[in-house]
Amino acid sequence: MPAPHPQLNRHGELIHLLSTEGLPKAIMTQLLDTAEAFLSIHQREIKKVPLLRGKSVFNLFFENSTRTRTTFEIAAKRLSADVINLDIARSSTAKGESLLDTIANLSAMQADMFVVRHSQSGAPFLIAQHCAPHVHVINAGDGQHAHPTQGLLDMLTIRHYKKEFHNLSVAIVGDVAHSRVARSDIHALSTLGVPDIRVVGPKTLVPDSLRPLGVRVCHDLREGLKDVDVIITLRLQSERMSGALLPSSGEYFRTYGITPERLQWAKDDAIVMHPGPINRGVEIASSVADGERSVILPQVTFGIAVRMAVMGTIAGNMA
């Protein structure tokens, strides 16, 4: 088990980003403020800033995700870092080397930051606990546990469109039980003071056992969406689309898909979010995904800014 705040140093400064759980509100707000400042960089003629110049960022994707890796690569390059992409599946781990030996070796190459995606929950924690003190770890998604930069970019998106958190109702719709995105969102929303967080879906995907997270469990979509300000739809993994947990993707859409009609249950100015890639006609109707209340593409843009903010903040706290 990790110590209470393994992502902070003894001065309470961010040195790793492992989870939105336990991340103090002040740090979260500072990250969002910094990301907002980086958003304006996108408008400039030259998009680079030298915050990570001479630093080496290693993308360690034990689980493949071209899209997420790309957003981190862009963010790091805009901060002027050198980026090393490691095709872990083909590297020494395949030769039987242990995770910690791989990490020790990469640390010895004078890496400054590891961006880690791993199918095992907790792997980035393990790495942060065992890597050399000059190395900083960013969790890019671990198992069903956490995806903190997605959580933060969702918060940036919500703040951008809704300004405040303290008066919001937010519905998270879909396979909440197996979603690291949902988990990171819930912890961040709680910390930032959202009073009404609902998780919505069938009992197999949204069990009552989620209640201790401080959420309202709704199995009825109308109840879940009623008067909300924000709808976060989750990607339905294909392995859930048939079998024990769910009869079929068509059946899911009929009951929980976000259509223009159902969108009316929410507030008039509600926004619709999705971490991507979307399954059109499964989680969401095409007309909603492409509609005026969808902020799915702005989420992607905000994701670059948030990742720059996380890397830049951690770099500023390097020993």
Next chain:
Amino acid sequence: MPAPHPQLNRHGELIHLLSTEGLPKAIMTQLLDTAEAFLSIHQREIKKVPLLRGKSVFNLFFENSTRTRTTFEIAAKRLSADVINLDIARSSTAKGESLLDTIANLSAMQADMFVVRHSQSGAPFLIAQHCAPHVHVINAGDGQHAHPTQGLLDMLTIRHYKKEFHNLSVAIVGDVAHSRVARSDIHALSTLGVPDIRVVGPKTLVPDSLRPLGVRVCHDLREGLKDVDVIITLRLQSERMSGALLPSSGEYFRTYGITPERLQWAKDDAIVMHPGPINRGVEIASSVADGERSVILPQVTFGIAVRMAVMGTIAGNMA
């Protein structure tokens, strides 16, 4: 169907490079002039220029081609761009996302340029029509349709060795029917005023239906090569080397392979070109490929300069 000149903005400036077809002569000439200037950069101690500093160039190779991708990567890095290579086969498209959703997402990452290779003719057009206005598309080869940077580098090569276009005879030998290189060459040669363009090969690979392109169709190699200034040999794809269209690669070489003896049918100072990679003893005899009239390796060098010119010109026309 694309609009008449989807690659030009309303001021007639180049904003995408999709095809040599419909590319005005003035722009083509300007690109060749710019490329010539970049050739001298190769001689300098430091090869970089800051034209694309802070810009993000995404290599989107839906069809694999390490060689072509590498030339674009080098060209972009010499212009100081950040280059993101996307292994599309392993990315979200594999998760069932549509091409246009993938493109919308990558655009939202604040990409500035997409270099696109795709097995489907027209895919880069489709992308250029649907991507955000801040994104610029360069076609790096689409199906059997077009390969405009190859066409332009071939023109740069011809101009370098022959100075003028208006008095040339050019023979394109091989599988013209299925070749995007041939198509891009023919359009460029026509626009630049070459009066005598011949396409040479067996009826299965060089059908009479090519005539409307403004070329002379020759099934006899001697007739095709007679007194030409330039011989462009095409790569014979292995799938054509046996079966319905062609009896065998050996048979092809016996009838259409460029040997030292046949080279004599052309002018004394004729140059021999090939887009690479060459099949020795199929399209061309080794002694010709390595001989003094071969300009196959200079083509590669000119290819970097042309790609720098295209990217640099488009960057100059960015909104």
Next chain:
Amino acid sequence: MPAPHPQLNRHGELIHLLSTEGLPKAIMTQLLDTAEAFLSIHQREIKKVPLLRGKSVFNLFFENSTRTRTTFEIAAKRLSADVINLDIARSSTAKGESLLDTIANLSAMQADMFVVRHSQSGAPFLIAQHCAPHVHVINAGDGQHAHPTQGLLDMLTIRHYKKEFHNLSVAIVGDVAHSRVARSDIHALSTLGVPDIRVVGPKTLVPDSLRPLGVRVCHDLREGLKDVDVIITLRLQSERMSGALLPSSGEYFRTYGITPERLQWAKDDAIVMHPGPINRGVEIASSVADGERSVILPQVTFGIAVRMAVMGTIAGNMA
């Protein structure tokens, strides 16, 4: 057969690094001195130096090795080079193009340096002999022949901990017969004046035929380790772990594995090295690998500095 010193120009300056065999002591010492200077760069806030700015370094790994490729990529980027990683297995060589045609094409892209790993002994020599004069070749491991940067980083490690070479006893333990690392180490140790070089292992892996290299062949581990200053353990390839050459990996460890008890046969301040990745419990006990006399992780750090020194030195000798 290569000429006597294909890696030196006629002024005796380093233009390729192909082997530690035949590398003059003065150059080797200069490379170690330069590497030592680069070590201090790792401590600086900004780790980059502009020695290779505008130069293009191509990583040509015909045999996959993520770890070694990464060290070269980091070293080149710290020298401000542009780095192009070529996935050779998927490139034109797969389309039937010959090695020398591939090399000629990449040279024509105005490459400045090729870092080559190849399963065939001698491939980097062949490339150095045939590539354009502006291209410089660094051997990153060829067959069972040579791995000169590993040899040099091992020398840097030894010099760092032992200061002098002239009074050392060094034992190389393991599959010496098939090891390019052992071969490069032995040539470097000899050149630098180490008087006592022992190779230690079973007759199948350490045959008497190694003696002409100037080494003492020991089949008894105790004799091999007695009073040595340095123990270099070699990685046991999995294909050797069973079958004709070796009964099993367990059997190997029982006879030749480095344990805390056997380490006592060496000098009190002996260091233990390994090129990585280690097989715990095969070549070396975990307690030794992680123990205070292990310098396995410092070797990795020194490896970056040595590769920077090699690239920087060659760049300084470019025409």
